[in-house]
Amino acid sequence: MTLxxxxxxxxxxxxxxxxxxxxEELIELDRQIGDGDHGENLNRGFTAVVAKLDALEEPxxxxxxxxxxxxxxxxxxxxxxxxxxxxxxxxxxxxxxxxPELDTxxxxxxxEAALEGIVVRGKARTGEKTMVDAWTPASEAAAAASDAxxxxxxxxxxxxxxxxxxxxxxxxxxxxxxxxxxxxxRSAGHLDPGARSTELIxxxxxxxxx
Amino acid sequence: xxxxxxxxxxxxxxxHSRAIAEGAVDLAGQMAPGVLLLAAGGTEDGGLGTSYDxxxxxxAQAVADGRSAVVLADLxxxxxxxxxxxxxxxxxxxxxxxxxxxxxxxxxxAAAVTAHGGADLDRVLAAAEHAGTMFGGDxxxxxxxxxxxxxxxxxxxxxxxxxxxxxxxxxxxxxxxxAAYDAKVRVNGANAASVLELMKLGATQGxxxxxxxxxxxxxxxxxxxxxxxxxxxxxx
Numbered sequence: 001m002t003l004x005x006x007x008x009x010x011x012x013x014x015x016x017x018x019x020x021x022x023x024e025e026l027i028e029l030d031r032q033i034g035d036g037d038h039g040e041n042l043n044r045g046f047t048a049v050v051a052k053l054d055a056l057e058e059p060x061x062x063x064x065x066x067x068x069x070x071x072x073x074x075x076x077x078x079x080x081x082x083x084x085x086x087x088x089x090x091x092x093x094x095x096x097x098x099x100p101e102l103d104t105x106x107x108x109x110x111x112e113a114a115l116e117g118i119v120v121r122g123k124a125r126t127g128e129k130t131m132v133d134a135w136t137p138a139s140e141a142a143a144a145a146s147d148a149x150x151x152x153x154x155x156x157x158x159x160x161x162x163x164x165x166x167x168x169x170x171x172x173x174x175x176x177x178x179x180x181x182x183x184x185x186r187s188a189g190h191l192d193p194g195a196r197s198t199e200l201i202x203x204x205x206x207x208x209x210x
Numbered sequence: 211x212x213x214x215x216x217x218x219x220x221x222x223x224x225x226h227s228r229a230i231a232e233g234a235v236d237l238a239g240q241m242a243p244g245v246l247l248l249a250a251g252g253t254e255d256g257g258l259g260t261s262y263d264x265x266x267x268x269x270a271q272a273v274a275d276g277r278s279a280v281v282l283a284d285l286x287x288x289x290x291x292x293x294x295x296x297x298x299x300x301x302x303x304x305x306x307x308x309x310x311x312x313x314x315x316x317x318x319x320a321a322a323v324t325a326h327g328g329a330d331l332d333r334v335l336a337a338a339e340h341a342g343t344m345f346g347g348d349x350x351x352x353x354x355x356x357x358x359x360x361x362x363x364x365x366x367x368x369x370x371x372x373x374x375x376x377x378x379x380x381x382x383x384x385x386x387x388x389a390a391y392d393a394k395v396r397v398n399g400a401n402a403a404s405v406l407e408l409m410k411l412g413a414t415q416g417x418x419x420x421x422x423x424x425x426x427x428x429x430x431x432x433x434x435x436x437x438x439x440x441x442x443x444x445x446x
Binding site for chain 2: 035037041075076077078079080081082083084085087088091121122178179
């Protein structure tokens with residue numbers, strides 16, 4: 001079974017709901033090791049994305065059209081580092097999904113492109129306590145699931161689970177990139193807010209496909 | 211210079227805070243009135259953060275009329291936003307813009323003064339990025355030992371007359387004025403093309419400035435500098 005444009009729209013709406021629901025949690029996580037604006041910024045961004053989706057006269061023809069709308073809107077409205085980071089991720093993902101439907105390999109390509117965008121923009125590697133620590137295992141898990149013959153929905157489910165595990169694994173890490181790196185050793189013991197929001201967004205993708 | 215067209219290189223100052231970006235524009239503008247300086251600070255609603263649209267608009271304005279631009283950004287997300295704007299910009303625009311790896315305020319001042327002298331993109335970028343090493347404890351290199359009179363170096367000495375000495379405004383005047391000459395000028399060992407090096411000398415009223423100049427217009431440059439110092443930069 002493939003994923004279509006309706007899935008992409010549903011993914012985005014579910015992401016907006018999840019970010020709104022976890023706004024306070026993301027704010028609190030960011031307050032502990034950053035500047036405390038992640039939940040607020042991301043919620044503002046996804047609220048704007050949903051408003052743009054609502055304003056569309058007809059649904060876009062390709063999955064990439066939906067993701068590009070997400071990308072440009074997040075860049076313009078988020079305000080913090082998450083804007084260019086998620087913006088670039090969705091922009092790269094959009095370029096990889098200029099098709100009306102995605103099979104399992106298409107899902108893998110989407111996630112790999114998104115990860116590449118984040119790495120290019122943020123210049124972070126795994127182990128630096130950033131969203132890369134959630135995106136990397138997610139992308140790898142989807143690729144492994146694809147190799148094992150999984151469906152597109154199953155690959156997203158594997159990616160979401162791996163993102164959740166990856167986010168949890170940021171807790172003991174000492175941040176060496178991003179605002180949390182100013183804290184040095186004191187950043188250990190806290191969940192990275194960007195990894196947590198990645199988990200929420202990929203969960204939304206899996207739920208929309210289920 | 212302020213009544214002419216702006217210098218060929220403009221600056222875009224991107225900050226997480228509107229007040230910081232606008233303050234840096236004020237500060238740099240005071241010393242380089244001939245340079246187009248654009249602030250892109252804060253979010254659309256005036257909060258803390260960076261606005262993609264504001265940065266994009268400032269870059270577009272900066273490179274209009276064939277200008278180039280150097281972008282200075284403060285915290286990480288300001289840098290990321292500036293990079294995103296350039297990634298998505300028209301290649302013709304992106305090719306005329308550089309993001310400086312430089313301290314925000316010091317880099318903006320150094321870049322603005324250099325741009326005011328009509329310098330090209332690479333030189334303005336270098337001025338911004340060199341500002342990063344000015345405050346790291348690097349001392350201004352002492353003047354080379356006095357060489358013989360026929361070493362091609364034109365020398366001079368003059369005593370500072372204005373009460374506050376070589377502070378920001380006179381330092382900027384000197385750096386700007388000397389940009390017009392094909393000459394390499396050192397004042398007490400400091401590169402006189404760099405307003406930051408001049409300020410770092412901490413020279414005050416009554417201090418003697420030792421001037422050493424090399425280049426085709428060395429004598430003219432020295433005479434102009436001596437005259438400006440003797441006039442007290444208009445402050446006496």
